[in-house]
Amino acid sequence: MADVDCCVVGAGFAGLAAALRLKQAGRSLALLEARDRVGGRTFTEVLDDGTWIDRGGAWIGPGQDRIKALMAEFGAEEYKEYVDGDAMMILDGKQHRYSGTIPWAMSPWAIANLGAGLLEVELMCKTIPFDAPWEAKKAVEWDRISLGEWINRHMRSKQAREMLDMALAGIYTSAGSEVSLLWALHQMGSGGGPGFVISNKGGAQDARVRGGMGAVYGPMAAELGGALHLSQPVHLIAHDDDGVTVHAESLTVRARQAIVAVPLAVASQIVYEPVLPVDRMFLHQRMPSGAVFKISVVYDTAFWRADGLCGQSAAPGSPATLTIDACTDTGTPGIMCVITEGPAARRLGLLDATERKAVVIGELIDRFGRKAASPVSYHEQNWTVERYSGGGMISHAPPGVLTEFGPALRAPCGRIHWAGTESSAIMCGWIDGAVRSGERAAAEVLAAESVAAA
Amino acid sequence: MADVDCCVVGAGFAGLAAALRLKQAGRSLALLEARDRVGGRTFTEVLDDGTWIDRGGAWIGPGQDRIKALMAEFGAEEYKEYVDGDAMMILDGKQHRYSGTIPWAMSPWAIANLGAGLLEVELMCKTIPFDAPWEAKKAVEWDRISLGEWINRHMRSKQAREMLDMALAGIYTSAGSEVSLLWALHQMGSGGGPGFVISNKGGAQDARVRGGMGAVYGPMAAELGGALHLSQPVHLIAHDDDGVTVHAESLTVRARQAIVAVPLAVASQIVYEPVLPVDRMFLHQRMPSGAVFKISVVYDTAFWRADGLCGQSAAPGSPATLTIDACTDTGTPGIMCVITEGPAARRLGLLDATERKAVVIGELIDRFGRKAASPVSYHEQNWTVERYSGGGMISHAPPGVLTEFGPALRAPCGRIHWAGTESSAIMCGWIDGAVRSGERAAAEVLAAESVAAA
Incomplete structure (x- = not known):
């Protein structure tokens, strides 16, 4: 049984960033990854001729400062x-x-309708406090309906409706009827709004x-060296007042703290002993991919x-x-x-x-x-x-979930901390959000150590 | 390794009914239960003086003919x-x-509002084809919003709103904002409508x-004898063209077919190899308790x-x-x-x-x-x-789920059949629905045998 300061579960960008920051802070750690590769929902394939293909998350944009900081750290351009x-x-x-x-091919009525719709969504996004979207003035009202309902109510033009559904609901890789309007506003708004989302x-x-996302996650994994354990799906996390015991395929890790950095639907497949606080347990049942x-x-x-x-x-x-x-x-x-x-x-x-x-x-x-x-x-x-991954692309919150369970997205459960892009207040749903969430969880772990030492 | 005609997972009323009907049809079987007791979401405790307490599902009503048939079979009154x-x-x-x-304590306005609301829900329920609620004329419209949204739109009186929320959303043991209006109409309607739901x-x-629900499930379990295996949580179900291999705590069962009779959130914690068809896999992520x-x-x-x-x-x-x-x-x-x-x-x-x-x-x-x-x-x-149980009382479908994934509630996946009250077209959510779902799954298993033999 390995004995470390922190055990990180999941080696996507969230887990890699958490582990890297903890290692840089001098902590001993184990990073357990279920797959035989790192990267999570990013996955760069390199062909024989050197051409790279990003089979998962690939794009970056302005404001995504934390993934850009990692790129700078490892010389990726x-x-x-x-x-x-x-x-x-x-x-x-x-x-x-x-x-x-502006897609001039659409009828003038559809363009006007689409433009007005996008503008309204943009304005709604701006009213959301991204670290606590459940506290938005209209949070309860917006969380009672789906994004699909909003689109249907406001897009009278069929062309505009179909286009907005594709552009906005598409992000959640689910039907618009499944996604809470509040979640969509929070997620899009955390990056700057729908204009940011749909723009190149x-x-x-x-x-x-250059080199694909693997040009970032590859060097990160290399930096972690022997702390990284591939093909180690985690079955059970036992936690008590003194520490955490993480049971993986052929490895058991005892740690002072743990960071779980996997999508919600995957976190739901791990058994926690004792059972997690109800709101977190229920969140695991409620944010599908x-x-x-x-x-x-x-x-x-x-x-x-x-x-x-x-x-x-x-x-x-x-x-x-x-x-x-x-x-x-x-x-x-x-x-x-x-x-x-x-x-x-x-x-x-x-x-x-x-x-x-x-x-x-x-x-x-x-x-x-x-x-x-x-x-x-x-x-x-x-x-x-x-x-x-539990499916693709990101987890979404159906109606009601963010107002009922939102704070559980980030709140640690004793010695278990939570990372993953869905838990990020900024750039939620993007690679940058994953990095931010991992760095935030690493900071939580270090802060908790100080409290324990005091 | 046990080798049987059918392996049933879960010994609540759905699994017990399925196993019983298969045994009565002369089939060999194994019934695997995770707990050290049968009954699932029903649970009768008998005190020293013989007083019984139903700690879970307890009530029955008119039209619940299949639980009543079991009661008659085992002499329970x-x-x-x-x-x-x-x-x-x-x-x-x-x-x-x-x-x-009629709660005369409410203001006349609230009583009128509440009465009109209940009547409208009753009428909406009547438009749902219960074997295929996703085909209701207004299915898409009703599945885009939550029950909470409907209540909020139609109940202008605060007293009426709170009362209807308690009476109707309460059933789902979740916030009304989490529950699809279509699901609520389907579930309530499958028993006869809100009047049936809220009446004694x-x-x-x-x-x-008399004797509590244990007076029914007890004799059912006894009838199954050695086929019942307690304290056998199932981790993995491997399935192929020839059969199913069910891996439990300390028992592996090979069977020609399997019936999984557990709540959706519990079914989601079992690993299926190969992966289930996408719609069923996604349903497991989408129907919380x-x-x-x-x-x-x-x-x-x-x-x-x-x-x-x-x-x-x-x-x-x-x-x-x-x-x-x-x-x-x-x-x-x-x-x-x-x-x-x-x-x-x-x-x-x-x-x-x-x-x-x-x-x-x-x-x-x-x-x-x-x-x-x-x-x-x-x-x-x-x-x-x-x-x-994954939580209580029954699983609900959030907005969008029933129209997107509804048929997967019952559709077998190869040799795996699905039971559980949530899959019942009649008395969905009640003990009677659980019995019906088990009997339906047993009939599916027998019918599939005939097809295989032909």
Whole structure:
């Protein structure tokens, strides 16, 4: 049995950041990871020719200072997302190219409706105290209904409704009817609002990391050396007044404190003895993950660029709901990323792998022409069925949960501390939020030591 | 390793009924129960003097034909709930006695508002096809909002709002904001509507079983003999084209088919290999349990009866939200049952046991006089922290879940079948629904055998 100052469960960015900061503070630790790799909901694959593919979280943007600090620490550099050329929108089966942020293909009424809706969401976001969204003036009112209900009430135009549902509910990789309006406002607002969420340049898809996210999590893991234990799913966490005993696959760790840094649906599969305080236990039952495919299609060249397209397209409800240019910083080879979320991803998942590939490539041919028919390689990541993510992309709070159980997102339970991007008050749901949550949990652990010593 | 026709997981009424029907059909089976007792969310305690206390589900009513069939099979008899005398309602700290079903203590405006609300809910319930609530004409609209939102929109009177929230949202032992309106309509409607739900005489609290529910589940368990294995929590269910292998604490069972008959939050703690179909896996993440205390206070006599009270009282938000006479059929000793649900139960759970008892007895003294100060014994059941129930009382669907994932409630996943009262189209959420779900799953298993043999 290993005996350490702190045991960290989960080696996604939250757990890695927590462990790194504790190690830098001179603490002994064990970092237990269920998978045979680190990175959690980020996952960089490096092809034989050195091309990297981010099969999970990939983009960074302004204000995401903590992931940028880690990049600086390990010498990873950013490069800007490719935004030259037109974007494309598919409405009722018809393609429309547009430039700028306003999709002129929509009817004037739909554009007005969509613009007013986005503005209203932006303004609502600004009223949320992000460290305590349950204290927003309208928290109770907004937490009683779903994001889907709000969209339906306020978007009278069918085109605007479908577009807003795709852009906003899509984030939660679940139906809009499942997601609390208050949670959505909190999550989007914690990054700056829907404008930030949906934007490339200057927004959440502003840039990527040269070498992929692995260029950050790889060196972090290396820094942790022997403290990192892969393929060690945790079954049981026993906790008492003196410490914590973490039982993993073939390793038992005794620690003065623990940090659990996994998605809520995964935390719910661990047994805690004694049982956790009710609000935390219930939170584990109440914040599900969603369905999402992230598919990277590699071509000889980014041929769409030559056609004046940036590679971004949106087709609400289609099997390839969103596409975005995902080339490395050199622009070669061409990498087109397809992201399909929520109900559409569940439908796509019912096809067998061959059918699914045919359908996805078919969509790319429709949008980008015959050249899309000949990929060099096809890389499909179905986060939906990733047991140790609980699904994709982030956990969401259904109606009622944030006002009833919100404080339990971060409140330590004795010697157990909680990390994970969903617990971050800033950049909640992004990689940066994961880093912040890990650093916050590490600070909690150090502060608790001081209290114990005093 | 045991080798049987069917392995049933969970020995509540659903699992017991499934196992019993399969045994009666001549099948070999293993029934695995995590606890050291059967009964699940029912639990009869028998005191030294023979008095029985139902610490969990206890009441039965008209239309609950399958639990009544089991009672007849095992010679268990019913007796009527005591309804003579006045009920009591506590509004804004003041007590009001009333008789009949209309709480005249409320303002005329509140009574009218409450009556209209109940009628509207009753009418909405009637539009739900209970075997497929997601196909109701207004399913999408009703599933986008919470029951709490509906109550808030339609109950303009504060008194009516609090009363309806207690009466309807209380069922789900969670905040009304957490529960889908569609789920509530489906669940209540599956028993006949809110009138049935809240009524004693002729309703869901019409009668009880002489000897308690244990007088039914006890003989059922005895009938199963060596097939029943207690203290065998199931960790893993591996399934393939040929059969199912169920891994429990110290027993592994190979079976041609399996029936999982546990609440959704408990089913979510079992690992399935290979991973379940996405919709079922996601349903496991999405139907939480709630918080509920059921406290039975035993007195020498049912002294409230002599005072012209039936023992029923309602005090929205108080630590003893509901009280109800829970005497045995002889009426002696006096047993007063206190039920506290949802947020109030979570608050009550924060007190230590001594404080909690003092608070609860204090409430009973306020309502029923000084005689309430001297109980013979006090029996507290906190279902909230019952690991193998996942909480109390029943699982609920948050907004969006029933329309997105509803069919997965019952659809078998290969050789794994699903039981549990939440999966019943009739009397969903009651003991009768549990029995129906078990019998339905047993019939599925037998039908699948015929298909395999053909």
